[in-house]
Amino acid sequence: MNDYDNIWLHRLKWTYLLLVVLTLMTPVMYVMYVSFNQNGFGANEYVFTWEWYGLIFSDELLIGALRWTLMLAVVVTVITVPMALLAAKYYKAADNKLFPVFLLLAPLFVPPDILGSALLVFFKNLNFALIWLGDQIGTSLFDSWFRLSFLTATIGLIIYTIPYSFVVILITMGRYRKEQTEAARACGANGWRAFWDIEFPQIRAGVFSACAFTVILVFNEYTRTSLLKGGFDTFTTVLISQMLNTGMSPQSYAMSAMVSFVAIAVIGSIILFTMIRAESLSRTARAKAEPVMS
Amino acid sequence: MADLSSSAGGAVPAGTDKTPWRERLAPWAFRAPLIFMVAFFAIPMAMTVVFSVFERTMFWMEPGFTLFSYENFFFSARLTNFLNSMKYSLISVAICFVFGFPIAVFVRKSIPEVAQHRVVLLFILPFMVSEIIRVFALRPVLQRNGLVNTTLMDLGIIDEPITALLYTHTGVVIGEVLSFLPFIVFSGFLAMEAVPKYIFEVCDDLGVGPWRRFVDVILPLAAPGIFAGSVFIFVNGLGVALLPNILGGAGAVNAGLIATQAITALDFPLAMAVSAIMMATLTTLLWIGHKLFDLTKILTPLS
Numbered sequence: 001m002n003d004y005d006n007i008w009l010h011r012l013k014w015t016y017l018l019l020v021v022l023t024l025m026t027p028v029m030y031v032m033y034v035s036f037n038q039n040g041f042g043a044n045e046y047v048f049t050w051e052w053y054g055l056i057f058s059d060e061l062l063i064g065a066l067r068w069t070l071m072l073a074v075v076v077t078v079i080t081v082p083m084a085l086l087a088a089k090y091y092k093a094a095d096n097k098l099f100p101v102f103l104l105l106a107p108l109f110v111p112p113d114i115l116g117s118a119l120l121v122f123f124k125n126l127n128f129a130l131i132w133l134g135d136q137i138g139t140s141l142f143d144s145w146f147r148l149s150f151l152t153a154t155i156g157l158i159i160y161t162i163p164y165s166f167v168v169i170l171i172t173m174g175r176y177r178k179e180q181t182e183a184a185r186a187c188g189a190n191g192w193r194a195f196w197d198i199e200f201p202q203i204r205a206g207v208f209s210a211c212a213f214t215v216i217l218v219f220n221e222y223t224r225t226s227l228l229k230g231g232f233d234t235f236t237t238v239l240i241s242q243m244l245n246t247g248m249s250p251q252s253y254a255m256s257a258m259v260s261f262v263a264i265a266v267i268g269s270i271i272l273f274t275m276i277r278a279e280s281l282s283r284t285a286r287a288k289a290e291p292v293m294s
Numbered sequence: 295m296a297d298l299s300s301s302a303g304g305a306v307p308a309g310t311d312k313t314p315w316r317e318r319l320a321p322w323a324f325r326a327p328l329i330f331m332v333a334f335f336a337i338p339m340a341m342t343v344v345f346s347v348f349e350r351t352m353f354w355m356e357p358g359f360t361l362f363s364y365e366n367f368f369f370s371a372r373l374t375n376f377l378n379s380m381k382y383s384l385i386s387v388a389i390c391f392v393f394g395f396p397i398a399v400f401v402r403k404s405i406p407e408v409a410q411h412r413v414v415l416l417f418i419l420p421f422m423v424s425e426i427i428r429v430f431a432l433r434p435v436l437q438r439n440g441l442v443n444t445t446l447m448d449l450g451i452i453d454e455p456i457t458a459l460l461y462t463h464t465g466v467v468i469g470e471v472l473s474f475l476p477f478i479v480f481s482g483f484l485a486m487e488a489v490p491k492y493i494f495e496v497c498d499d500l501g502v503g504p505w506r507r508f509v510d511v512i513l514p515l516a517a518p519g520i521f522a523g524s525v526f527i528f529v530n531g532l533g534v535a536l537l538p539n540i541l542g543g544a545g546a547v548n549a550g551l552i553a554t555q556a557i558t559a560l561d562f563p564l565a566m567a568v569s570a571i572m573m574a575t576l577t578t579l580l581w582i583g584h585k586l587f588d589l590t591k592i593l594t595p596l597s
Contacts, residue, residue: 013400017413020397024420024472027431030441034434041434087327098590103331109526109580110339111533113550114572117557117565121345122338124354159335162327191320220424223536227557236426243430256427263422271415 028260035257040250052254062238062255069234072150072225073218076157081210083158084165088173091166108163116156116227123152123228149230156228161217165210172206205274212270216263235259339573346567355562363567372552376571379538379548382463383531386470387524390478393471395520398482399512403494414483417476429469429540436460436468436541461543469541473534474527481526484592485519486512518587525579533572 034040038047056062091100107115123146130142146152176199184194200207218225222236229237239255349358367373401413420428435441436459443455458464489512497507513520531537535550549572556565583589 010404013404017397017400017416020393020475021416021420024417024475025423026441027428027435027472028420028423030435031427031431042439083327083330086324090324090328100328101590103328103336107335109529109576111530111550111572113535113554114533114569115339117553118338118342118569119334120557121355121562121566122341125341125345155334159331162331216422220422220426222424222426223534236424240426240430248430248433256424256431259427260423263424264419267419267422271412 028257031253032257032260035250035253037250041248041253052250053258055251056254056258061233062235065233065235065238068232069219069236072153072157072234073215075150075154076161076218077211077214079154080158080161080165080214081169081207084162084169084210085207087162087166088169091170092173104166105163107159112160112221112223113227115159116224119152119156119159119224120148120227123148147230148228150232153225153229156224157218157221160221160224161214164213164217168210168213169203169206172203172209176202209270212266216266220259220263339569342566342569342573346563346570348563348566350561350563353560360563363561363563366564367552367567367571372547375545375547376532376549376552378463378545379532380528382467382546383470383528383548386467386474386531387527389467389471390475390527391520391524394475394478395482397479398486399508401483402486402489403491410483414479417479421476425473425534426536428473429536432465432469432472432541433460436465460541463542463546465541465543466538466546469537470527470531473537474530477526478520478523481519481523481592482516485516485523488519488591489515518583518589518591521583521587522589522592525576525583528579529572529576532575 035052036048036050037043038049038051039045087100087104091097091104094100127144127146130145134140134142180198181194184198185191189197220236222240225234226237226240235255236259239252239259242249243252345355346363347359347361348355349360350362367376397417401410405413433440437443438455438457438460440460442459443452446452447455459468493511493515494507497511502511532548533550535548535554538546538548538551549568553565553568553572556562556568580589
């Protein structure tokens with residue numbers, strides 16, 4: 001049966017799909033709703049206010065945490081995305097694809113707490129081993145390489161985000177035809193030029209989405225960051241420790257809502273941007289296809 | 295890679311050192327991500343087995359061989375909790391499949407190809423909000439005086455608030471479903487790549503009903519993707535400590551929570567034993583899946 005034979009069934013399925021998305025978003029939207037209430041959660045009266053958001057931005061601790069979070073997000077993105085790109089190129093040309101793909105996608109299947117604790121113990125042992133090694137050869141050069149710090153948190157988050165970047169980039173690469181690189185090489189371009197001038201412009205969308213993904217994932221991540229970070233706090237670790245210790249305060253509603261707003265704004269603007277771009281591209285394509293009137 | 299390595303070594307006779315160092319280095323740059331993953335992912339995960347048999351000291355561990363941590367896991371309430379969390383995780387997988395997979399089929403079958411990716415993108419939206427926040431946000435929704443209960447009471451459907459929604463196994467299952475449902479849509483969407491659209495027409499022409507079409511045609515073809523999605527949900531249901539921690543009540547303890555609690559209690563060998571057990575579970579599942587369905591098929595659209 002064709003779907004359009006029974007338009008109501010088709011509409012029903014669409015309604016179901018949107019209902020599921022709505023259900024998934026309900027908790028978040030409810031938190032946003034509560035975050036603007038002067039009286040907080042469960043109050044009989046709803047009074048709109050910005051007060052709780054004001055409190056966030058006057059909180060030194062939170063601003064510091066926000067700074068750390070952004071720094072972590074930027075550093076992880078700058079490393080992860082080029083690595084995922086290299087890995088995708090390697091995967092495309094590799095004869096044995098099973099090993100690289102297993103290695104790069106396996107972190108998806110390892111739950112956060114398990115990955116976090118395994119890396120935590122690994123880094124601590126590595127640190128002790130390096131200190132011992134330093135003692136043997138009489139240097140303190142290696143002493144703090146793998147002490148829990150920004151570096152260890154970065155490594156943990158790279159492991160966490162690389163599968164997503166890898167998949168996103170690989171999907172966009174699927175549309176690229178290798179012959180174009182061969183043509184460029186035949187014209188005398190070196191490997192880098194062929195990549196940068198011919199291939200990159202065509203996979204740029206994927207690379208940028210991978211960047212956005214990575215930033216959002218790092219911004220949102222709690223478990224791995226909190227296990228592997230050194231003596232600093234990120235936005236989510238502050239938020240969660242507040243929630244676990246004192247329960248949900250109006251301010252924590254505002255913080256959660258704000259994190260969600262940021263994520264939705266980023267992903268929303270990407271969707272908008274790609275739509276507008278696709279529209280303008282098709283317009284130029286149409287214009288080029290039009291016969292020249294003279 | 296072919297285009298890169300040919301420039302790197304192919305043309306130059308072996309033994310001559312004329313190749314510029316940049317070109318000799320290039321192939322290694324492409325292996326760098328893999329080397330990184332081996333060093334900081336594969337090795338640490340494998341080392342969990344080694345660390346799990348170390349002796350526990352007051353604040354840390356020291357090299358040795360003892361199976362005490364495993365004893366500690368298998369001969370205590372931890373095992374019961376672990377098996378229980380497996381049960382509830384399986385229930386979540388089933389619920390996610392029932393609610394999520396039809397969406398993937400619908401998107402592939404009835405939505406024009408150009409729009410398919412955008413519809414799937416809708417499911418990325420909730421996924422982009424921090425999981426922790428979504429889980430925490432369920433508390434005010436499911437609470438005694440939360441959104442669900444007040445709405446149901448306002449509508450006159452119930453007189454007394456339902457208290458079984460939060461701090462129970464039900465709460466954990468609800469949390470798991472709401473957190474992981476998008477994944478079955480994504481993996482189902484990828485899996486449906488293996489089901490060409492004309493299959494639906496062929497089935498119509500042959501007079502096959504929707505149920506038989508689903509069981510005999512779609513399910514076998516999409517099995518690798520469905521399996522991968524299900525394993526993902528199952529393992530995360532076992533491993534995400536925050537779900538039982540925030541939504542569960544007494545007895546709602548999964549492997550992730552056992553591991554993090556062990557770390558808080560400075561019992562590092564136990565945490566490593568739990569991690570090793572989880573890795574063994576995961577590897578076994580993926581191995582079985584690979585033997586049954588050849589999981590590399592999922593990646594056909596990617597290569």
